[in-house]
Amino acid sequence: MPEETKGTDPVSPEPSSPAGAPVASGEGAGSGAKASAETSPSSAAPTVPPTSVPAAKAEVPSAAKTAEPAAAAPAADKPATPAKPAVPATGEKPTAPAAAKPAAAKPVPKPEGPKPEPWEAELVTRLRSQYGSGVKEASTYLGQKYLVVDSSIVYEILLRMRQDEMFDYCVDITAVHYPKREAQFDIVYILYSFHHNQRVRVKTQIKDGERLRTVVGIWETANWLEREVFDMFGIEFDGHPDLKRILLPDGWKGYPLRKDYPILQQDQEWVHINLGIESGQ
Amino acid sequence: MIEYIKGYLSTGTTPGEAGNLFWATVYILLVIVGVSVAVLCMNWLERKILAHMQIRLGPMRVGPHGLLQPFADALKLLIKEDIIPHDADKLVFWSAPVVVTMTAFTTFLVVPFGRTHAVTDMNIGVLFMLGVSSLGVLGIIMAGWSSNSHYPLMGSLRSSAQMVSYEIAMGLAIVSAVLMTSLQTGTGTLSMIGIVEAQASQHTWFIFKFFPLGFLAFAVFAIAMVAETNRAPFDLPEAESELVAGFHTEYSGFRWSLFFLAEYSAMLAVSSIAVTLWLGGWMRPFPTWLGGSTWNMAFSFLPALTFFVLAAMCFLGTIRMPKIPQFRIQTIGLGTFGALLGFVGLVLLVPAVSVRVQDIYWFVVKVAFFMYLYIWYRGTFPRYRFDQLMKVGWKVLLPTGLGVLIATALWGLMPQLSAAITGVLQ
Amino acid sequence: MKLAPLVRKILLVDLIKGLKVTFHYQPPSEAITEQYPLERPVIFERFRGQPRLNSNPDTGESLCIVCNLCALACPEQLIVVKGERNPATKRKEVVSWTYDVSRCMFCGLCEEACSTDALELTQDYEMALYSREGMVLDQAALERGPEPVKYAK
């Protein structure tokens, strides 16, 4: 680590929410960046003698783990962008060096992590009015907007986003695997609207084996992206024109990006079959 | 024996004309050796010149300045494993490079390196050359088809279409040059030697005749010949970025080297045609303007001078070599090579030799200019697409060639035409 | 307006322009080839190459204090440091130190993690070997540091 960070005193014993309330970067990216520049104290922080490095190690995880929802700050209804971190970071203010020592022991004072805040916009209202509880959540996190919707209506929502709300560019489709949850997979559609200069993530949760309807008919780009999700997670898409493995060879076993996928076993098996020796891994 | 050679050398005819089978064989062997050496030189020169255009140094390791690189390459190709694809048509696969090489060498039969320095002087020389060189495409098609693979097949198909189309433009340009031999003197000829002699008697190279018609015909030929030999920017049959290596993708080792040999000797052959037809063949520049015995004398020193310059360059290189033990052998080698060149230069100063070599020297210089152009094009231009190539061939070169042919004929017939017109008017 | 482009096209101006460029690059002085074993590239100070374990120039003792930070920082986990506390000096001393260069991607994270400047990625870049065996460097090899091969007969 560089000298500059060695001196960082990340233990901020202030229990209150960070000084600058989360500034959702409104009205385009430029002002968002400006706002963050004002509120972020980190830029010009002086170097502090490296005294509390162990404390930092101990403190930050606890802070993060026990993070709880904070008071909602007014969310921007303007297009927000993932431009700049708008929220002052946790444990960044070297306010009281004296407090560094006991801070680690105390469970209560913790720097608040940024919290998702409800996202209120006309778009959300419209969607809510039509789909009701199908739209489970509409929030912003670090200025980035996302919707969590029920897997049964995700196709309609996406179609609507494309046709009525002008989200004409599907940036990415991906999935996240949570093996301990009942609905194991998060499918994430990252959408962008050239018209609004706005990015929205639409998330849905599905169980293992549950199928989703393909969005290739909405955005052509979804073709390969869905194939990759299938390849890596084994999630099948109904109506996809050519759903087969894309990055891995056709005969591959298993879905590598699932959390329970053992790399070593696969490797050993392959080496054993193809080379006739035991793997060296 | 020596008397016999001397006696033959003073006859002033080609062995073919003299009907001397022994000398014809000697000449044929000389031509084959000469062309092969030229191809080796060309190999080195192309790599060096192209490298320098591309701000590289090119071969530098095998011999001083990579001078032995062609030999190393040839050796490597000879001892490389010769692979014949499993599903190839073995007989055709085997014979294709032979056909290509044979046709490429056969054309040199009628190339006049000097008044007497040709194997024979055929009275249909130009026709023969055109005909034989176009047979080369047969070998390429054979190679592409017999490889039983997609890329060679496509390469050979491209090649055949391309050669057939460009031969027409080429033929038209040649016809307009042949017309020039007859128009003013009334002694038309297809003989290669005859064409050069016609230029001598008309006191002009055909490139400057009926300006700009001669030049246009030459330009059409100069473009068509690049296409005919499958060289950049018309190197589609072997376009490495599209067809891997085109028709010779599946060839390796010696067979591949035959294709290489054929390609370069074909380049030499078509350049020889261009030199013979438009650039006065073996004639030195300005034979009349800078005529007289003084100028003849001065020009006769040029071959020796060239070798002296080359030797001087070698010595310069010797001096510039890094003075470290690893380079000792290279330095000595380069010095020896320079000395050799200097010796050749000295030999060329002997009047008897210099008179005989004059013709060959000028011919080679002119062909070398074309070779340089080939390399220069390759270093500069992107490659045409197939349909664009056809477009250039059929829509630009063919009409131009045809127009030039008609214009040449009209211009040549001008006196008769004007006489006829005035006759009609009166 | 139409005439000038047409004339230019007939006179092949566009092609000649390109030919000019390639022509004037021909003098060998323009060539940028480095004839490698004789002409060696200039390696700059921050270059990350062959690793070396530094020792104190005065005492000859290894600077490594077996803190294991480099091994923790390494993304490929190719550094293995084992140490023992010397009861006499009360200092941890290296027992074994291996660095597997064959898996190294020279990201420099280990060098940054090292708190005593013991581990250093030097400017030596000639690390090609004929077999994998020599690629796992032990403490002795690391302390010897890179030994550039002299290419001479």
Add this chain to the structure above:
Amino acid sequence: MSERTDYLDLDTKDETFLDATELVLNMGPQHPSTHGVLRVILKLDGEKVLGTECVIGYLHRGVEKIAENRTYAMFNPYVDRMDYVAAVSNGLGYCEAVEKLLSVEAPPRAQYIRVILTELCRIASHQVWLGTHALDIGAITPLFYCFRDREEVLKIFEKYCGARLTTHAFRIGGCIYEAYEGFEQDCKKFCDAFLPKLDEYEELLTTNRIWVERTKGVGILNPEDCIALGVTGPVLRASGVKWDLRKAQPYESYKDFDFMIPTGLHGDTYDRYLVRIEEMRQAARIIRQAVDGLPQGPIMAMVPKVIKPPVGEVYHSIEAPKGELGYFIVSDASTQPYRIRVRPPSFVNLQALDKMVRGLLVADVVAVIGTLDIVLGEVDR
């Protein structure tokens, strides 16, 4: 929009080619102009392309899986290995995404240094593109000129961060290396020397009739198709969509600089060539401004030594030389990312190949692959 039904039927056996009218040509993975290990299966009628299918994954290294087993700082060098001709941009995108997750912002000086290096990297990447693209179309010489000038960029990289290609130049929270002595002069010198060289490339290509014929009207993508296919970067801009993340959603200090976004009119290969050439000029302009305005100050924000971002997920994207390069990071508050998804521009852009080459000739396939400017390391990850 419509459901496509004309996917290649490659399962039915090809008749002997004397009887069949169609030819299935397997281009790659070992082919001189597939820029690595791309395999394109072409269905041809003569030389006319009836359809294509890309087979990718030959270079798949499981970067996203590796990420789940590395700490945030450890994963940083791996991203350099995706788009290895623009490693600096990859590093920038990753560092910014993690910084966003940590709600940290790099200090101004670090931001300027980042911008300078990223723009240098853009020039280097475009030079590799130009060289290889010209080589694909048959002009072999521009490659060497481009690589000669790219060498200067790589020297600056080596002087700055100790590596030429896989630079690992930035760290989460800023930069670790202070600009070396003479950094500003080097950058300026490069810009001064580079622009005349760029004119030289143009002399070789821009007006050359063969180049123009080979590229004009080839591989046309209209803006609607571009957006539907998710194509970004110079390919999108050449189709006339003036969209550049540096302007649309400025990151780093791009809002401080005055530069233009070149756009094309026809969306063909020639326009893409012009757009990228102009982008190099604009990048040089940005570098000059950034070097002039390089502020003093720290180069590293205060980030904890052990990076443990709070629970949450974030998507951040930057304008890489090839298009929108996005990182979607899910944190579970441990030291290792729970999931990192890379949105590679090359992967998405490559999808447009089929649409672009249908009805063209084999030679155009090569030109179109070149103009898409894909890097297989990034396509396959």
